[in-house]
Amino acid sequence: MQASFLSELELDEYNPKWERIGVVVPPFTIEADPRFMYLSTETRRALSKVSYMVEAGQGASIIVGEVGTGKTTLASWFHSRYARRPDFAAAKVDEVPKKSGLLLLRRIAAEFGIRTRRATEDQLNEFRSFLIEKSAQGILPLILIDEAHELGSDQFIELRRLLNFRDPRGGKAYQIILLGRPDLDINLREVPDFNDRIATRSSLDPLAPDDTKSLIEYRLLAAGRDTKSNPLFTDDAIMPIWKETRGYPRSICLLCLHLCLEVLDVGQNQIDAAFVNGFLETHGQYR
DSSP: OOOOOOOHHHHHTTSOOGGGGTOSSOSOOSSOOGGGOOOOHHHHHHHHHHHHHHHTTOOEEEEEEOTTSSHHHHHHHHHHHHHSOTTEEEEEESSOOSSOHHHHHHHHHHHHTOOOOSSHHHHHHHHHHHHHHHHHTTOEEEEEESSGGGOOHHHHHHHHHHHHOBOTTSSBSOEEEEEEOTHHHHHHTTOHHHHTTEEEEEEEOOOOHHHHHHHHHHHHHHTTOOTTSOOSBOHHHHHHHHHHHTTOHHHHHHHHHHHHHHHHHHTOSOBOHHHHHHHHHHOTTOO
């Protein structure tokens, strides 16, 4: 049997025409994109507290939240913000190496562009040299670690050793932001020497219905939709979306993505409660 292939013209017919709903880019995605980060009350509070602690040189900050509450997006936002600033050097670790403190130090070093070494003390000496160089330039190094609940005790010990470094003014030479699931707080009880060095703790919880509505509206605005247009999501659509997703931002974005694709497919121009409920009844396995 001869395989059949769609031509580029035919394939184009299957590409979503996002402009039909008034946006220039897809408004809902589960990828971490700081451009689309909605600032709920809790997110705004976390940004404010952690930003202050970082810029005041206070050491370590912790942000915890369940899967899908926006931790990775927040980590990307912090990295994007401080990587652009001339007075900071930012390193972001997305995947924690298993168990080994040295491997974690090597991963952080690689992100900073520091030479990696095979022995822990040698690696710490490389960090010390890097610190001296950056301090002379008025630059403060920042370490961000996502999925930090996977850190082991030996790794917390090495992070504590980095926090023991002092800049010439006497402040903590390295700033650290750890983001992870609530298990992170439990794990920290086993390493009191590091736990005592935490300057601030923040938590991210699922959104309430009002914040769910605001998140949807904000993402549409960020994607280019005109505020003068009729609402794409009606007010009565919000509650079934919130009930289905339980207010988790990632789940909200995933459902709204599928709802937008469906509304484009059927040629409608608005998503109301009946549309959401009908979609969930017929596409319950959309995930």
